[in-house]
Amino acid sequence: MDLAETTPAFYLVNMFNPVHITSARATCAQDTFSNNNLPENIKVFEQNILNYHEPDYRQYFTIMQLRRMTRIIKIGLVTAIEALKDAKLEQPQAIVTGTAKGSMTDTEKFLHDIVDFNEGTLNPTAFIQSTYNALNGLIALHHDANGYNSTYVHRGFSLENSLMDAIMLFEENRIENALIGCFEEMTAEHYELKKKMGYWKNESMKNIDLLNSSTEGTIAGEGTFFFTLNKAPENAIAKLSGLRMLYNADEALVKTTFNNFLAEHSLELNEVDAVFLSYNGNIQTRHFEDAISEQLSSNTNQLAFKHLCGEFDTAAGFALWAATKALQHQVLHPSLILKKGTSSSLKNVIIYNQYNGKEHAFYLLERI
Amino acid sequence: MPGKRVFITGMGIISAIGTGVEETLVSLRNNASGIGPIEIVDTLLKSKLIAGEIKVPNEKLAELTGVKKNAYYTRTSLLGIAALQEAMQMSKLDPSRQKTGFINATTVGGMSDMEKYYFDLVDPTTKSNENGLADCLDCADCTEKIADHFNIKDWIATISTACSSSANAILYGARLIKSGQLDVAVCGGTDALTRFTLNGFNSLKNIDASPCMPFDENRNGLNLGEAAAYVIMESEEQLQRSGNKPLAELSGYQNFNEAFHPTAPSPNGEGALTAMQETIQMAGLQPADISYINVHGTATLNNDLSEGIALKRLFGENVPLFSSTKPFTGHTLAAAGAVETVFSLLSLQEQIIYANLNFKSPMPELGLYPVTSLQTDKAVMHVLSNSFGFGGNNASLLFSKYV
Amino acid sequence: MDDFKKDLKLQIIEALNLQGMNPDDIDNTAPLFGEGLGLDSIDSLELMVLLERNYGIKIEDAREGRKVLESIDAMAAYIEANRKK
Secondary structure (H helix, E strand, O other), X not given: OOHHHHOOHHHOOOOOOOEEEEEEEEEEOOOOOOOOOOOOOOOOOOOOEEOOOXXXXXXXXXXXXXXXXXXXHHHHHHHHHHHHHHOOOOOOOEEEEEOOOOOHHHHHHHHHHHHHOOOOOOOHHHHHHHOOOXXXXXXXXXXXXXEEEEEEOOHHHHHHHHHHHHHHHHHOOOOOEEEEEEEEOOXXXXXXXXXXXXXXXXXXXXXXXXXXXXXXXXXXXXXXXXXXXEOOOOOOOEEEEEXXXXXXXXXHHHHHHXXXXXXXXXXXXXXXXXXXXXXXXXXXXXXXHHHXXXXXXXXXXXXXXXXXXXXXXXXXXXXXHHHHHHHHHOOOXXXXXXXXXXXXXXXXXXXXXXXXXXXXXXXXXXXX | OOOOOEEEEEEEEEEOOEEOHHHHHHHHHOOOOOOEEOOOOOXXXXXXXXXXXXXXXXXXXXXXXXXXXXXXXXXXXXXXHHHHHHHHHHHOOOHHHOOEEEEEEOOOOOHHHHHHHHXXXXXXXXXXXXXXXXXXXXXXXXXXXXXHHHOOOOEEEEEXXXXXXXXXXXXXXXXXXXXXXXXXXXXXXXXXXXXXXXXXXXXXXXXXXXXXOOOEOOOOOXXXXXXXXEEEEEEHHHHXXXXXXXXXXXXXXXXXXXXXXXXXXXXXXXXXXXXXXXXXXXXXXXXXXXXXXXOOOOOOHHHHHHHHHHHHHHHOOOOOEEEOOHHHHOEOHHHHHHHHHHHHHHHHHHOOEOOOOOOOOEOOOOOOOOOOOOEOOOOOOEEEEEXXXXXXXXXXXXXXOOO | OHHHHHHHHHHHHHHOOOOOOOHHHOOOOOOOEOOOOOEOHHHXXXXXXXXXXXXXXXXXXXXXXXXXXXXXXXXXXXXXXXXOO
16 A cells, blocks of 8 residues: 555654563453463453452551552552562663543542531542552652653553653663553442443443443443563563554544554564454444454454453553563463464564544554 | 754743733733632632632633533633633644644643532432533543644643643653654643642642742742643744744753652752753753743742752752742642743743742741842843652753744 | 540541551650651641541641641640540
8 A cells, every 4th residue: 555645744753663571560350460461261240340350469568558558559559569570670760651540539539528528627648649640659659769750641542652751761862661551440430420421331241242242332441551661672571663643533544544554564464463452342433443353364363352351541551461461472362362363473463442432542562 | 862952933821810921921020910819619718718710711711712612621621722722823833734742731630620510420310411521520631622622633642740740741742843753742731720629739738828928938838720821842844844933942851750758849859959950951051051940939838948959959059040930820730830831931032030929038948039029131041940749740841042 | 544545546547547557556655757657747637637527626737737746645635635526
């Protein structure tokens, strides 16, 4: 395809030197935490909320450290600690996180306190922890890590901007390593809020049946994912070679962008060994994933993941974690496979994620 | 990436001291503070506290910006559109003609409107007519409403690092230009005053019920404010295409986390020092080259002492002219970095330095005197702007006169 | 008074979410802040909320609060002298 004909010339940049992933950690509805892999038996949820399989925090913290930590802060910190431990990195030179909602528990508690105590003397802790960069600051404190620190809070672009920020820090020769992550929680109140907007399925649906759904809406999930990145290739378990965000596009532009993305990285369709697609059971948005799925070659393994972790703003983190693990171990967990491809090895893996039809992202990961 | 330069060619602002650059400048020249009684925010604290509230109701903002009615534009979005409208008019750029990104900042997004309906919206037994607002609670809603209004789509991001948010948005945009991802970066922040934040800072017991007194011995906390401000930044190549004359160059920036405490700055000003030092170094300048510092100066006990110590450590006995403009606008949180960027640009353009209002006596620990009256006879070449926040997030920006 | 101090410690443990700590772990004379128990400025705000909600004692000035909250002994004495409920 002639790129110049289909897209303005200025779209043809966005290239960067690959960055090396040295560790990847996940905490989500499945027990991905204990063995840093998908468990043999996938957990089945009968209701439309896939809540965290929470790790045991007590071994990580003293009583004094735990005193102000609410749920997502604990999960976030533990996941970050394990990612750093895996990479044998004590003080990352940059910490960049993405979250669309931050600590909802704290935000909600403070909203309630304002009313319950008539705007009188209120507990400050919930207000402090409701700030979106609270976790980021705590990770820095916990690891005594001075340096670059930022938090992106843009729905389906939160993790992507965090990664781009770190990638640029590498290109600017400012850092040698970085901790990147995303975190999200779902609360009962937030579920209700989104229910009224029609985000969720009206009927109860088992997560394992999600991909065959023929109705509108999806199921809710939550997840926290942390990665360490390295400029140098030592100890890498996978490479991130491409990342592209696309805002507010129709399916034709998604398709074009996907093809351009491949062309920019000199990849033919049959060289793509696996593609993670963001199918979430919503028939109203599945035409986006279909547009990509339809053109894939029979070589390519087509994968899905939102039936395992549920839908949330930064669910792409699950795919990034699972893709990294797949490349590291050269195995595709059976629960991921939507349509088996003929490719026998895993070299090039692509992630396509769309959130609510508005934020679209493409990732290219490569085997080391 | 050395060599690549970033220029600012447009700015827009709305705060308690004015709608638009022109009104803002009049207030700044006349030492006219925008801090006063709270009238618009529905809060019991209005009997106790004052704030830098913009006395323009949402209906009027909607008129001013020409947005569709009943389309869930929160006050945060409306303020953002009002400010950006001015910046876009100034730089006369069509976002679809080159790679244009929008990097926004906010601390509580659409909370200003959501908090009024929240309990109805989360109650399963009630039917609310405001369901569409549910999506406005997060930080991205205002960014997308603003981006869509101006048809910006090549790069979209929202940053929330507390009080340094829009300074970080500006430096992220500059880096996207330098790395070649963007030709034009539209950066800044918006935060509407909310019952949530007023109560939040009240719970931290760091709000002064009287007009705030930055860098004063008897300072007793901050006043909150609301604002939106944006700048348009262009690469050097892009500047040749647009033919715009820069207002200034963004010559240096730094983001540095000091990992000291969740809310308090370190007593030795380490984070502030590093942020300022490396920003000046990046521009290839010496501390002595700085003409004016628009300090963070929130008037809290901790911030001003820590920032003052950092100033002394960096500049020794020759601390440049400096002032906090928070007594004009209040602390506008995520918008503060962008608001003070606009003030810095105006300082370079008009060759003026603003008064640090309400200052009487210096902190005994430091003996530092800010500028207390408008200065019009000083040469302003390089202006440093500080934004420090919760979680140890420190950012500095350096603006240089375009010659 | 000893019962009162024990009760106060239980309230502090709950207010500051010191999960797993017992009243006996907190020394009556040791400083609550810095060395000693290791509380910080946010905890002092939380304890001021406790004083107001449980005893009707309102402290507006953070600096004054720090003196009142120096140790369990100091807190107990201040509460005895100033409590409104």
